[in-house]
Amino acid sequence: MKDRYNFIAPYYNQLAKLVFGKRLKEAKTCFISYLKSKKILIIGGGDGLDYQEIQSNLSGEYWELSSSMLELAKENLKKSRLNFYLGNFQRKKDILFDEVWFHFVLDTMSDEEIEGILNEIKIVLKEKGKVYLVDFFQPITSKQKFLHQIMILFFRLLTSHKRGNIPDYEIILTKNGLVLEKEKDFLKGWVKAQIWAKNN
Template sequence: MKDSYQLIAPYYNLLTKLVFGKHLREAKTCFISSLKSKKILIIGGGDGLDYQEIQSDLTGEYWELSSSMLELAKGNLQKSELHFYLGDFQRKEDMLFDEVWFHFVLDTMSDEEIEGMLNEIKAVLTDKGRLYFVDFFQPVTTKQKLLNQVMIKFFRLFASHKREDIPDYEIILKKNGWTFIEGKGFLKGWVKAQLWAKID
């Protein structure tokens, strides 16, 4: 399996902190609650560094496509009760999760891949389960628009990202049987953290 993040994995977290400070980490943790009683599925968690402080309360599964990112996450989250897996999420029989976290990962996928992933996830989420989604939305200010273009080009070049645009997440989620529960904006709404539930 190709490791698209091999080059940038060691610098990824530092880079995001240099450019965005603490805002992305805040978005990834703002809806975290009662972790001890939940089984969490993390898809594309990267190096896991931003979950380090809460790791002792984390139970569930951690899936990564990049072996470099996965190895970093295993080290950063060694006090968690997470099971780490390389590759595309594979469902185990009877395994259900209370929350699925997609943090800055859906924007790396095509619309078709997002739809496929959302449908897969539906089957492993409890009826009261939540999808905790965080990502870049349309940039708002001129500076953000510029930075957005630079980021898209950077990730296409160094991490083989396919997209040249930002997905219409909310349209895709609604079309695929999800309903919006709660949201919070960061960086003037360029980044949003949202909770969604399945409706069918």
């Protein structure tokens, strides 16, 4: 499998901090609670650096498509109780999760890929389980609109991201049996952190 993040993995976190400061990390951690008692599934967690402070309470699975990102995550989260896997998520018999984290990963996938992964997630999420989504939504200000286009171009060139737009999360997640429970805006709503629950 080609490692699309090979080139930028060592600089990814620094670059994100340079452009957005701590706002993305805040979005990724704002809904975290009672971690010790939970089994977490992290999809596309990147280098894992933003979870370093909470790692001692993290247990579950960490899936990455990029081997360079995965190696960094293993090192950055070596005090966690996470199991690390390279590739697309594959469910194991009888393992269920309390939370699934999609942090800045769904916007790198086509709608069909998102639907595919949500189909798997529905099976491994406990009845009262939650999906913790954090991502870019429609940019608000002209500066954000400009920066968003630059980012799309940057990722298309360096990591061959397929899409040039933002997925319609609300339609896709609702269609796949999830219901929005909580939401917090960052950067005037350009970035949102959301908690979705199973629509039982």
